[in-house]
Amino acid sequence: MNNVLDIDWLKLALFSLILLVPLAINARYKLGIAKSTTISVIRMTIQLVLVGMYLEYLFQLNSLVINIVWLAIMIIVGASSIVGKANLPKYPLIFPLIAGLTLSLLPLLVATTIGLIRPVPFYNAQYIIPLAGMLLGNSLSSNIIALQNLFTAFEQRKSEYEAAISLGATPKYASFPFVQDAIRKSLAPILASMATTGLVTLPGMMTGQILAGANPMIAIKYQLVIMLAIFVMLSVSVVISIEMTLHYAQTKEGRIKVKFINKNS
Structure with a gap:
């Protein structure tokens, strides 16, 4: 089996543009969740990056x-x-x-x-x-x-x-x-x-x-x-x-x- 393929950060940023779809749905149906969606995505990203950095350290320390x-x-x-x-x-x-x-x-x-x-x-x-x-x-x-x-x-x-x-x-x-x-x-x-x-x-x-x-x-x-x-x-x-x-x-x-x-x- 092949080793895991890495994902380039720039490509990941471009992929995140798919979030425009639920934001468009929010605007179309006036759901009022644009702010909470944006905050949730930003929090998720920051938390995952920080946890990833910490887990790398945690795995090495063991x-x-x-x-x-x-x-x-x-x-x-x-x-x-x-x-x-x-x-x-x-x-x-x-x-x-x-x-x-x-x-x-x-x-x-x-x-x-x-x-x-x-x-x-x-x-x-x-x-x-x-x-x-x-x-x-x-x-x-x-x-x-x-x-x-x-x-x-x-x-x-x-x-x-x-x-x-x-x-x-x-x-x-x-x-x-x-x-x-x-x-x-x-x-x-x-x-x-x-x-x-x-x-x-x-x-x-x-x-x-x-x-x-x-x-x-x-x-x-x-x-x-x-x-x-x-x-x-x-x-x-x-x-x-x-x-x-x-x-x-x-x-x-x-x-x-x-x-x-x-x-x-």
């Missing part, structure tokens, strides 16, 4: 301590993003989310690196950081969906919940149908994605490896590992996050202490 610190930063930022996007108060909910992401991520990193890929050293940043990024990145949306559906149910189905409490049900038992529904909805996108992977879509990791010159069958093996790990990560992180969130959000009597934040107020 320090266990620095890798652990970087993973901790990724987890904390991810947990903060989940709470913010779900329009829920960061405190105390950020703590169960950090726990959920950590307890689901670390065993999977150990299983994929030490048990399967076996890089040398085992904490090789070239493998640890991208794997953690893919697992965490794919977990964010599912956790957001889970929390939004859970607390929406507490608001919209309040009478059903309070009726169960008044009849003697424990808060955990009364909220169980809400938890079930939240978990089902949070896992629906990944289940649909897995069902169509290979036929409808070629996942990013597999495509990236093939473009980088890897053998397609090797790329497929890595993609299978990632898809299975992502599904497990989603399932475990959502369950831990919801269970621990309920511990913080419910009183012993069943009162819900956490409410959505009204960003318009």
